[in-house]
Amino acid sequence: MKPNDLSEIVGNDKSHIWHHLSQHKTLQTTDPMVIVEGQGMRVKDINGREYLDAVSGGVWTVNVGYGRESIANAVRDQLVKMCYFANSAGNIPGAQFADKLIEKMPGLNRVYYSNSGSEANEKGFKLVRQLATLKNNGKKHKILFRDRDYHGTTITTLSAGGQEQRKDQYGPFTPGFVEVPHCLAYRAPNGDDPDYGVQAAKEIEKIILREDPDTVGSLCLEPITAGGGVIVPPEGYFETVQEICKKYGVLLHIDEVVCGMGRTGKWFGYQHFDIEPDIVTMAKGVASGYAAISVTATTENLFNEFLAEPADKMHYFRDISTFGGCAGGPAAALENMRIIEEENILDNVNKMGDYLMDRLHELKDKHDIIGDVRGKGLFVGAELVKDRKTREPVDESVAAGVAADCLKQGVMIGRTNRSLTKYNNTLCLSPALICTKDDLDEIVNSIDVALGNQEL
Numbered sequence: 001m002k003p004n005d006l007s008e009i010v011g012n013d014k015s016h017i018w019h020h021l022s023q024h025k026t027l028q029t030t031d032p033m034v035i036v037e038g039q040g041m042r043v044k045d046i047n048g049r050e051y052l053d054a055v056s057g058g059v060w061t062v063n064v065g066y067g068r069e070s071i072a073n074a075v076r077d078q079l080v081k082m083c084y085f086a087n088s089a090g091n092i093p094g095a096q097f098a099d100k101l102i103e104k105m106p107g108l109n110r111v112y113y114s115n116s117g118s119e120a121n122e123k124g125f126k127l128v129r130q131l132a133t134l135k136n137n138g139k140k141h142k143i144l145f146r147d148r149d150y151h152g153t154t155i156t157t158l159s160a161g162g163q164e165q166r167k168d169q170y171g172p173f174t175p176g177f178v179e180v181p182h183c184l185a186y187r188a189p190n191g192d193d194p195d196y197g198v199q200a201a202k203e204i205e206k207i208i209l210r211e212d213p214d215t216v217g218s219l220c221l222e223p224i225t226a227g228g229g230v231i232v233p234p235e236g237y238f239e240t241v242q243e244i245c246k247k248y249g250v251l252l253h254i255d256e257v258v259c260g261m262g263r264t265g266k267w268f269g270y271q272h273f274d275i276e277p278d279i280v281t282m283a284k285g286v287a288s289g290y291a292a293i294s295v296t297a298t299t300e301n302l303f304n305e306f307l308a309e310p311a312d313k314m315h316y317f318r319d320i321s322t323f324g325g326c327a328g329g330p331a332a333a334l335e336n337m338r339i340i341e342e343e344n345i346l347d348n349v350n351k352m353g354d355y356l357m358d359r360l361h362e363l364k365d366k367h368d369i370i371g372d373v374r375g376k377g378l379f380v381g382a383e384l385v386k387d388r389k390t391r392e393p394v395d396e397s398v399a400a401g402v403a404a405d406c407l408k409q410g411v412m413i414g415r416t417n418r419s420l421t422k423y424n425n426t427l428c429l430s431p432a433l434i435c436t437k438d439d440l441d442e443i444v445n446s447i448d449v450a451l452g453n454q455e456l
């Protein structure tokens, strides 16, 4: 591309693009970042500047790294042969990917395709609402969600959102969504209680009893909370949650939009815990961003609830997602999964995840501003505090300052961003699952320098 073309691109962007999560007043005096190329762990912007991407495309997505020709070829070949047909009919990669996916998730058996994480979760909510009508006179319609979790950007998925700043100004919300408390041990209400995991789960039981168990249809949780501060549930939490759900007939909906497809060192985040979800949703890493695809997976039991005599004209899941029929999505997802298996990527996630955690603990020893380091696999957060004893969070501007400093050094890191009123204070790392020790050293060293600059 000639330099002239590039300036035109920036001009066109500035004139016409409404960027996500952006205050455009700022872009009146600066240029937007325009990313033009990517290879492996690195991307290049329109000015030719290279960055090491520690957040897999900004939002935990490009899990197998940039520039994978085999995925691009799989998508191309599929599109030339058969690009699209509504998913009331089948297509070849859709059927093949469903079979491969179900192999990785014992206990689940049905795959419903759509094209964003929000939409996949919305399908999960619709299943619960319809089931309540079909089986329980509409009574078991309430959906529980957890403080700090995020399930999407539509009004209904925001209604299930535990991040108040994401919701602010977008109400009124869909009725029938009820919040339960978070399970972040570092911010436990009664200090460092070793039994906190079980206690936090029992808070959910209290809410089910308060609402009346006959009205509660499902509980929707992230296996490890992502944008709410990288929260790994404490010991005993999920196992107790599972018992509670079984006891009160509440379906367990696990949102794997971030954790799914290997991010945490297992195929799915929930597989670190002894639980059997009824609904599992996934999106970002399913095709590593090479095509838009999301999945709502369910058990065969749940699916069977929607079987009826055809004469009963309303007793089936009456949902459609136009782009759930794009055959390029499952074609990309199949090749993405083949890469993860053949390159033994889960093993790399576990090894590199341990290394990253060790390096961040070293940083914590060096910088008092790091109050807590937590995560699983290549999904890690460092919470910044003003004071280690009181655990008072730093202002959002501090985490933003650290991320900006890293960017100046050529490393893109993430941070909790305009999500929680008081706690936008966690740095987030989610490098591609192919990263090496050298990549991780470069990332951690840049944070080390940035934190040093903050402390000056």
Ligand SMILES: Cc1ncc(COP(=O)(O)O)c(C=O)c1O
Pocket: 059, 115, 116, 117, 118, 119, 121, 150, 151, 152, 153, 222, 226, 227, 255, 256, 257, 258, 283, 284
């Ligand atoms: C846990 C979780 N669920 C759902 C979503 C929504 O996904 P999408 O932006 O594809 O709609 C996100 C997006 O960040 C997410 O982090």
